[in-house]
Amino acid sequence: MEELLRANEGFDLSTLDAGSTPGFTGKKADGEKALELGSGELATLQEKLFAESRFGGQKSVLLVLQAMDTAGKGGIVDHVLGDTNPQGVKAFAFKAPTDEEKQHDFLWRIRKQLPPAGYIGVFDRSHYEDVLIHRVRGFSTPEAIEERYGLINEFEAELVASGTTLIKVMLHISKDEQKERLEARLDDPTKHWKFNPGDLDERALWADYQQAYQVAIERTGDVPWHVIPANHKWYARLAVQRLLLEKMRELKLDWPKADYDVDEQKARLADS
Amino acid sequence: MEELLRANEGFDLSTLDAGSTPGFTGKKADGEKALELGSGELATLQEKLFAESRFGGQKSVLLVLQAMDTAGKGGIVDHVLGDTNPQGVKAFAFKAPTDEEKQHDFLWRIRKQLPPAGYIGVFDRSHYEDVLIHRVRGFSTPEAIEERYGLINEFEAELVASGTTLIKVMLHISKDEQKERLEARLDDPTKHWKFNPGDLDERALWADYQQAYQVAIERTGDVPWHVIPANHKWYARLAVQRLLLEKMRELKLDWPKADYDVDEQKARLADS
Incomplete structure (x- = not known):
């Protein structure tokens, strides 16, 4: 799956079918069953990662999720990592930066949320916002954004060198699919809190965002991106x-x- | 259940049967089914808590778990909160304090991990270690510990006033049950990492710990404790x-x- 989804040299987001299912020929029910089947192994891997860290292991995992609104980032945390021990997972959703965060370089708030050894971290949005919305909305100068691609590559190389397995994912939905999902939110009063009129302002810039993603994926590929329909x-x-x-x-x-010495401890325990 | 498990005036830990099941007459299979049945409601409550906070709600929940080793604190997070969205739960396990933490008052590191509005926080160990192990091991003077009971009551009153629903739980196991669980860890190589020879040093002080819990429960009951067999x-x-x-x-x-205006946004979306 990893190779199939990897954004290699020459990757073109505009030609990727958001409704496709690369590497999987089954239907929804098959996919849900397959997900269920894999959850036990993932929970065991997470526990081993944690266990190793208690004995000096320095490994951690960081899953970075980027996507247009409604693409399902939150659901990933819930459904993919839902069966792992919550104590071993550190999920963090980055919002618009606070005033304090704005006074630091863009990686400052990111570094604070990095998973310690033994943990799986999940970023719902990330440092990529600083080359995505910043580019589309002009929150930063083109020169600043240009510089950030390089800074991101350096930052991620440093992460990997420190023992973090970095997995970068863009969830790719179509513009029509987003329309349906936003409609569903507006049709359901229990979902109104998830909608914000600003979502439609962003939606109006769809093509610009796709372009910003394309450039980001090209320019920050030292650690490869995976683009998932x-x-x-x-x-x-x-x-x-x-x-x-x-x-x-x-x-x-x-x-x-x-x-x-296990036997020695067993003897101590027996006497206690 | 809440009233049944609450440690009221005159509560005596030494008379509580750790093998009892107050308020539930079924067996293991019934209990597991009941847990499954309740998980959906808990997930919905968590989502509503989170949703309210996005619209200015100030409520949060903090579950404090204290117990002797092997009592199952970690499993609570996994099995009770496993079906809620991990993005809405902040679980934190307090270990022995770092050098930096020791240079601050004992509540400093606790405050840093408090759940923000909208979140369920879970503390696996807590500020109570400073009146439990500190009392048993003599890490602090009796006067310092004496003062802490009052400071804890004040701190917790402040938490409640700020909108946090504080739920304090002691998981109560018997000394024999702990022996069996430690044996199981020593008998299973995939569990060896969970065992530490120091666990037996603590076990040797069982009666002192029970006494420390009894006093802590009595002295910090402004927000009541719940002691769960x-x-x-x-x-x-x-x-x-x-x-x-x-x-x-x-x-x-x-x-x-x-x-x-929902209709206005629907119209905007339709045109987009």
């Missing part, structure tokens, strides 16, 4: 789970060996 | 879930009303 929520969830599974299997995680 | 893990999980449900129902949470 997300019109089918069940597929996007399965694809993210498989990405996590594939990358975490590569870590060759294992249960730490006891650093004490 | 936890020899049956399934019961402890169900009891915590029901406590959360009962306390969160009292918040009268509801979906926020739209602060925009």
Whole structure:
């Protein structure tokens, strides 16, 4: 799955079908069953990651999620990581920066939320906002944004060098799909709180955002992007789970060996 | 359930049967089914709590878990809050304080982890360590510990006044049950990482810890404690879930009303 979804040299977002399901031929029910089947292994991998860190392991995992509004970032955390132990997952949703955050460089608030060793971090939006909305809305000068691509590559190289498995995902929905999802929110009073009139202002800039994503994906590919067709929520969830599974299997995680004499401790316990 | 488990005036920890299941007459399978049945409501309450906070709501929930080792604090987070959206839950496990933390008053590191409005926070250990292990081990003077009971009551009153629903839980296991659980850890190589020889040093001080809990429960009851028999893990999980449900129902949470004109936004969307 990882190779199929990776944005390699020459990747063109505009030609990717948001309704496709690369690497999976089944339907929704099959996809949900496959997701269920993978959840146990992911929970075990997470626990091993955590266990290793208690014995000095320095590995962590960071899943960065970027997408247009309604693409399902929040649902990923819920459905893909829902069966792992919440104590081993640090999910953080970045909003518009505060005044304090604006007074620091754009990576300052990002660094504060990085997962410690042993944890899976999930960023719902990230430092990429500073080359996406900033580019589209002109919040920063073109020169500043130009510089940020390089700073991001350096920052991510540093992360990887420190033991973080960085998995960058763009969930890709079509403009029509977003319309349907926004309509569903407006039609359901229990969902009105999720809608904001500003969402439509952003939607009006759809083409500009797609272009900003295209450039960001091209310019920050030292750690590769994975672009996941997300019109089918069940597929996007399965694809993210498989990405996590594939990358975490590569870590060759294992249960730490006891650093004490097990028999000696058993004898102490028996006497206690 | 809340009243049944509440440590009222005259509560005596030494007479509480850790193997009992107050308020529930079923067996393990029934308890697990009941837990499953309650999880949907808890997830909805959590989402409403979060939704309200997006529209200015100031409410949060903080579940404080204290217990002897192996009592199942970690499992509570996993099994009781596992079906809620991980993005709305902030679980934090307090370890031995760092050098920096030791240079501040004992509530400093606690305050940093308080749940923001809209969130359910879970503390696996807490400021109570400063009147439990500190008392048993003599890490602080009796005078300092004496003063802390009052400081804790003041701190918790402040929390409640700021909109936090504070739920304090001691999971109560028997000394024999702990022995079995530690044996199980030592018998299973995939669990060796969870064992530490120091656990047996603490176990040797069992009676002192029970006494420290008894005093803490008596002296910090302005916000009442709930002591949950936890020899049956399934019961402890169900009891915590029901406590959360009962306390969160009292918040009268509801979906926020739209602060925009829904029809106007529907028309804008249709044109977009």
